[in-house]
Amino acid sequence: MIPWSRAFRYRQTAWLLASAGIGYLLLLIGTAFHPASVTLGGLIAAAMVAAWFRQFREAVPSAGNLLDQDVFRRWLGAARHTQIMDPAARREFQRLALSCHESARQIAAQEPALYPELTEVLHTVVALTEQPSQAKRDRLVATHQQLQQLRDQVLLAPGRAVEPEASLTAQLQTLIQLNRTVQ
Numbered sequence: 383m384i385p386w387s388r389a390f391r392y393r394q395t396a397w398l399l400a401s402a403g404i405g406y407l408l409l410l411i412g413t414a415f416h417p418a419s420v421t422l423g424g425l426i427a428a429a430m431v432a433a434w435f436r437q438f439r440e441a442v443p444s445a446g447n448l449l450d451q452d453v454f455r456r457w458l459g460a461a462r463h464t465q466i467m468d469p470a471a472r473r474e475f476q477r478l479a480l481s482c483h484e485s486a487r488q489i490a491a492q493e494p495a496l497y498p499e500l501t502e503v504l505h506t507v508v509a510l511t512e513q514p515s516q517a518k519r520d521r522l523v524a525t526h527q528q529l530q531q532l533r534d535q536v537l538l539a540p541g542r543a544v545e546p547e548a549s550l551t552a553q554l555q556t557l558i559q560l561n562r563t564v565q
Contacts, residue, residue: 389435398434402427448504449490449497454483457508471519475511478522482507485529492536495547499554503529506561521564528557 389395406427413419448454458479486500503525510522532553 395434399431402430448501448508449483449487451483451487454480454504454508458511471514475514475519475522478519478526479507479511482522482526482529485526485533488533489529489536493547493550496550496554499551499558502558503554503561506558510561510564518564521561525557525561528553 406423409419409423448457458476483504486504490497490500507522507525510518510525532550536550
């Protein structure tokens with residue numbers, strides 16, 4: 383499945399479609415609609431467009447660092463909620479998830495040793511956005527608040543956490559377990 387909204391974010395997509403269409407039309411006019419030019423020109427134009435859209439086709443996001451914004455957005459976009467949710471609820475879930483991501487990214491910038499736990503928290507955040515329910519929304523709000531509190535703790539004392547790193551790790555592990563238990 384091609385994520386059409388992502389493909390049409392690029393101006394190049396519109397230019398490619400316009401260029402292929404105009405080129406094909408000029409070829410047809412120039413050859414007086416000769417059957418060979420209709421067939422071959424159509425195949426070439428279709429191949430160009432297909433090759434362009436093929437790069438956007440990624441059913442499952444590639445593995446990568448979820449702390450990277452593009453990778454996280456790809457994972458979030460691939461979550462199964464996109465067709466079944468009402469648009470307002472989907473925006474709220476995505477806003478909360480992106481805010482969780484930003485807090486996790488800021489924590490990781492100050493405390494790189496927490497990368498594994500923060501990555502796991504982000505995996506659970508993506509899972510919470512799938513097949514949404516009120517319980518998952520409440521858990522996502524709680525996760526958002528807890529990550530903001532941890533971020534504030536870490537940012538208030540750069541270089542040395544307010545709490546020992548083991549305590550931060552334990553808090554993140556608890557957060558992961560709570561996120562996994564939500565139905």
